Amino acid sequence: MEVRKNKIMVENLCKTYHTNSGDHEVLKDISFNVEENEFLVLLGPGRCGKTVLLNILAELEEQDSGKIIFDGGRPEMGNIGLVFQKYALFPWKTVMGNVEMSPKLKGVDKATRQANAQEYIDLVGLHGFEKHLPKQLSGGMKQRVGIARAYATEADIMLMDEPFGALDAQTRYSMEDAIINIWEKNKRTIVFVTNNVEEAIYLGDRIILLSSRPATIKKEYKVDLPRPRSYTDRAFLELRNEIVANTDLDV
Amino acid sequence: MNKTKKQGKTKYLILSILGLTVFFGIWQAAVKLGWVSERSLKAPTDIIQTFIYKLTNKSPDGATLPTHFWFSLRLALSSFAIATIIGVPLGWFMGFYKKLDMLLNPIFEIVRPIPPIAWIPIVILTLGIGFQAKMFIIFVAAFVPNVINSYLGIRMTDMTLVNVAKTYGATDWEIFTTVCIPSSLNMVFTGIRLSLNASWTTLVAAEMLASTKGLGYMIQMGRTIIRPDIIIVGMFSIGITGALLNIILNLFEKKVAPWRYRD
Numbered sequence: 001m002e003v004r005k006n007k008i009m010v011e012n013l014c015k016t017y018h019t020n021s022g023d024h025e026v027l028k029d030i031s032f033n034v035e036e037n038e039f040l041v042l043l044g045p046g047r048c049g050k051t052v053l054l055n056i057l058a059e060l061e062e063q064d065s066g067k068i069i070f071d072g073g074r075p076e077m078g079n080i081g082l083v084f085q086k087y088a089l090f091p092w093k094t095v096m097g098n099v100e101m102s103p104k105l106k107g108v109d110k111a112t113r114q115a116n117a118q119e120y121i122d123l124v125g126l127h128g129f130e131k132h133l134p135k136q137l138s139g140g141m142k143q144r145v146g147i148a149r150a151y152a153t154e155a156d157i158m159l160m161d162e163p164f165g166a167l168d169a170q171t172r173y174s175m176e177d178a179i180i181n182i183w184e185k186n187k188r189t190i191v192f193v194t195n196n197v198e199e200a201i202y203l204g205d206r207i208i209l210l211s212s213r214p215a216t217i218k219k220e221y222k223v224d225l226p227r228p229r230s231y232t233d234r235a236f237l238e239l240r241n242e243i244v245a246n247t248d249l250d251v
Numbered sequence: 252m253n254k255t256k257k258q259g260k261t262k263y264l265i266l267s268i269l270g271l272t273v274f275f276g277i278w279q280a281a282v283k284l285g286w287v288s289e290r291s292l293k294a295p296t297d298i299i300q301t302f303i304y305k306l307t308n309k310s311p312d313g314a315t316l317p318t319h320f321w322f323s324l325r326l327a328l329s330s331f332a333i334a335t336i337i338g339v340p341l342g343w344f345m346g347f348y349k350k351l352d353m354l355l356n357p358i359f360e361i362v363r364p365i366p367p368i369a370w371i372p373i374v375i376l377t378l379g380i381g382f383q384a385k386m387f388i389i390f391v392a393a394f395v396p397n398v399i400n401s402y403l404g405i406r407m408t409d410m411t412l413v414n415v416a417k418t419y420g421a422t423d424w425e426i427f428t429t430v431c432i433p434s435s436l437n438m439v440f441t442g443i444r445l446s447l448n449a450s451w452t453t454l455v456a457a458e459m460l461a462s463t464k465g466l467g468y469m470i471q472m473g474r475t476i477i478r479p480d481i482i483i484v485g486m487f488s489i490g491i492t493g494a495l496l497n498i499i500l501n502l503f504e505k506k507v508a509p510w511r512y513r514d
Contacts, residue, residue, distance in 0.1 A: 058418050078420020088411040092433045092510045102419035105429075133510050153419060 006071060007157065007189045008034040008057070013066035015052055025214035026052050027063070032208050032217060036071070036156075037187040039180075043200040044210030045248050050193045053215065054159050057191065058082055070157075078106060081150030081158040081188070085165045087142040089134040095121060095145050096130040102153040113152075120148040123182055140171040147182060160192045164199065176202050180227060197243050201236055202229050212248040219246055293480040298487075301480040312472040312481060314464050320488060322464040323454050330386045331450040334393035338446070339439055342401025346435070347427050352402075359398065367392040367449075368456050375460065385457040393450040400442025404435025436508045444500055451493045 015027040026049040034040050044050050055061040057068065058080055068074075081102075089098050096114065099121055103113035121130055124144040134142055143163055150158050163179075164172045176199060183190060194200055200207045207221040221243060225235055275295045281287050282294035293301070305316040314322075345352045345359075367388050378384040408431045416430045458467025466485045473481030 058414075060414050060417065076420065077418065080418055082415065082418050084411055084415070086411060088409070088415050090412060090415075090430070090433070092436075092508070101416075105416070105419050105421050105425060135510060 004035040004038065006033045007036040007038070008071070008191075009067075009069040010034075010057075011067045011069070013053070013056065013068070014064050015049070015056065015061075016064055027056075028214040028216045030066070030210075030215065030217060032220070034157075034189055034191055035205075037189055039183060039190045039192065039203060039205045041200040041204035041207045042191060042193045042210060043197065043207050043243070043247075044193075044195060044215060045212045046195050048210050048212045048248075049215035050195075050210060051161055054161050054191065054193055058159055075155065075157065078102060079153065079155045079157075081153040081155040083143070083146045083150045083158065083160040083163045085162040087134070087139075087146050087166075089142055089145055089149075091134050094131050094133055095126060095137070095148075098134070098145055099148045099152045101149065116154075117148070117152050120151045121145075123151065123186065124148040125178065138171070139167050140175055143167065143175060144178065147179065151182070151186065151188070156188055158188050158190045160190060162193055162195065165194070165196075172199070177228070179203065184227075197240055197247065198231060201225075201239055201243070202231065207243070209243060209246060218248075290477070291479060293483065298480050298483050302484050302487075305481070305484055311476055311478065312469050314469075316469075316484065316488065319464055319466050319469045319485070320492070323458070323466040323489075324492070326382070326385055326457065326465065327389060327450045327454055330389035331393045331447055333386075334390050334446055334450065335397055335443055338394045338397025339401045339442070342398040342403075342439075342442070343405055343427075343432060343435065345398070346402040346405025347431055363395055363399075365391075367453050371456070371460065380460040385460055385462075388457040388460075389450045389453045392453040393446040396445035396449060397439075397442045400438045400445070401435060404438030404442075405431045407438065408434045440500075440504045440508065444497065447496055447500060448493065451489065451496065454489065 010033070011031050013027050013030040015025075017024045017026060030053065042050055042053065052061060056063050059074075059077065090101070093101070096117055100113045100117040103116065108116075118130070121127060124147050126141060126144050126148065129137065129141065134145065137145065146163065150160075164175050167175060180203060192203060194203075201223055204221075204223050207223060209218045209221065210216070211218045221239065223239065225233065225239075229236060279294045279296065282289060282292055282297075302316070307315060309315055309318075341355075345355055370388055370391055374384050374387055378387055412430050412434065413426055416426045421429065454465070455467035455470060458465040459471065462468035466488050470482050470485040473479065473485060
């Protein structure tokens with residue numbers, strides 16, 4: 001088994017929100033590592049603070065205490081790819097316009113960035129839809145655009161916040177296959193947040209199980225099942241039952 | 252599917268025509284059967300006659316209908332254009348820059364509720380009664396909705412989209428221009444529509460200042476010389492033009508912000 005170096009090291013992260021109705025502790029002493037090119041899943045019940053954790057990793061919010069160390073230093077803004085649950089596509093931009101956004105902001109010339117964007121549009125299976133507006137796409141297709149857009153940042157770290165949470169079950173299964181396919185063709189370090197146990201096991205190299213609020217790390221699971229995985233595989237189901245038994249209910 | 256849609260459209264068209272026919276039919280009957288005195292109201296057929304007559308004749312109010320019309324259109328549209336060119340960017344900047352908002356919002360909030368007509372006396376004292384004075388009255392009416400809606404449009408920008416741009420390395424200015432402004436266009440167009448409406452409907456009030464031309468002036472004259480047909484020709488000219496301007500604006504909006512319409 002190859003030894004991979006750590007890409008992100010999270011140490012003793014804490015976060016509390018102070019509101020008029022009192023203090024809400026969201027993250028409590030969170031520490032974990034993300035290995036290079038690993039598919040890491042953060043699994044936790046609804047509203048447990050997963051999104052906050054991801055926002056802190058993306059530097060959209062600040063932690064109260066604790067450290068995040070990136071291999072090679074903190075990436076500059078613009079060098080982390082994010083995928084959001086609600087797609088967050090720019091409705092006035094075409095598929096191409098959305099995907100080429102990040103390189104455009106970085107000043108990459110048009111020919112280069114569109115050629116790259118095209119590559120990622122093809123990678124996520126949207127060849128021929130470059131000129132479509134988000135409005136004309138289905139939920140699954142929209143999220144493919146979201147993934148292509150994150151890839152087009154050329155960031156080696158990708159953060160995905162329940163990207164398939166808004167999709168219907170059938171589309172969700174096919175998107176899970178799609179993301180694994182894309183990732184296997186073009187490896188990046190992915191931190192994938194979900195509240196769905198099956199999805200976590202289906203996708204992750206490793207699963208970090210979070211407790212309900214304040215989020216603490218309950219347990220870490222290494223998923224050693226070969227890909228493509230099967231939902232009905234015996235080992236899959238055993239792991240599923242084990243994780244479910246350990247998961248806090250979202251009240 | 253397409254066929255039923257088309258059938259539905261014709262059905263609605265018939266209903267619209269029916270509505271207009273009944274409206275004008277009752278009106279015609281009311282005047283011709285003597286329910287209403289012809290001195291206070293004329294029948295639609297008489298009004299059409301007056302309309303045709305006024306297309307080329309200056310009497311009795313001093314100018315032909317096209318002259319009145321162009322004068323009013325020029326007045327309303329130039330005021331509207333200035334109100335939009337100043338109002339929309341001002342709303343954008345106030346929505347995006349907190350300091351500017353704090354600086355200007357109090358003044359704006361005080362000025363905003365003053366109806367355009369209440370400005371007339373002070374405008375007469377400062378600007379007189381010329382074209383500029385009239386323009387100012389209309390400008391005030393057209394300015395407010397432009398500012399408010401552009402301001403709200405920026406404020407209502409989806410934070411997730413702002414975050415996306417942020418994580419992709421956009422500067423504040425780039426967030427303003429590439430995220431906030433496009434996503435505000437929805438509201439901006441609502442503002443522009445209200446503004447166009449306001450500038451057109453304030454015409455009559457603005458032309459109460461000494462005029463010799465304009466649809467508003469024509470309506471006033473119609474009252475002075477007791478010619479209800481002239482009044483109504485003026486009113487309908489304003490109404491129909493307003494509706495046409497709205498249609499033109501809608502077409503323009505579909506061109507500029509197609510993502511809201513195409514599906």
